[in-house]
Amino acid sequence: MDLSWMGWTTPTMIFFVSIAFMIVIMIIWSIKAPQAPRVGILRIETTPGDRLFISLLGSAFICLAWLAFFGAPVWGALAVCLGYAASVFKWV
């Protein structure tokens, strides 16, 4: 099957594999150690899956803001995103 029209590149492949990997890890984690939803600083009930979603969505905006203010590369933004994701999993 010819998938050249999709224009795959190594970085985008790594990007999607990372997201798929995170989702698989979350599924395994939820099977091995089921967690009840909790209410954090946002005062909303979240499951680990919700926190992953909030982390990914927020990270996308952090990267866009970084690009708008500082331009490429976005390694600095990636560091901020990791800190943000850790905070979301700890406090949200």
Add this chain to the structure above:
Amino acid sequence: MKKTQNQKAWFMVLPVLLLVAFSAIIPLMTVVNYSVQDTFGNNEFFWVGLEWFEEILHSERMHDALRRQIIFTLIIMTIEIPLGIFVALNMPKKSGLWTSLCLVLVALPLLIPWNVVGTIWQIFGRVDIGLLGYTLDYIGINYNYTQDATAAWFTIIIMDVWHWTSLVVLLSYAGLKSIPDDYYQAAKIDQASRWNVFRYIELPKMKGVLLIAILLRFMDSFMIYTEPFVVTGGGPGNATTLLSIDLVKMAIGQFDLGPAAAFSLIYFLVILLISWVFYTVMINSDKGNG
């Protein structure tokens, strides 16, 4: 008694997963791939990194389209939500022929395809053959949506209100119908005013469906394309070029697939964020009520 777990039910989800994969995930992956490359056709791509994102984020054209889009969405929601509630409150409550007739009449605009709605209003607004355009011109109002930006905005807003207020009416009406009579009887005993009945009984009971209405109207209006495109084509000039019209111009008109892909990803993220906020508020308010 020990509960048995059967995980075979997950296989039932497979058809949906396949459908979503082909209709959403694979196209989204392709858009992400295009957003970091440049192409001149023939499936030949050149890596540009995040250049298109930077270009779009600093583009005046995108800022203007976003500003117009936000103004459009705010205006139509400010009109449609209160108007929809008002119409629903004045619909007959008891079942019968008159109620059914009202519901069918209210639902009619929702049944008309979007491009037909656009065509109806394009003709309706014409000064030479359209009833609206001709009447406004006859009473001395200078109305020409092809040349005047205010007239073009007036036309697309009125058209959207005509097309979509019905959805808010139907949802609000469903919410009102679910209120038991006991509440109204209690309010009558307490001699509550009409406003107090609305404020303390009807509005709280309609909250769930109203949040759905707001979410649907936000998503639809933020992605609107067909109706304004058919009526004004984004003009006069760029006066009614909303985000999706600008995006299609960029992707298909100019064949700038890379910038258009970056544009559509930013657009997607904005819609995803706002929809998530609405959804979360909706779910949490439901839990609060429950």
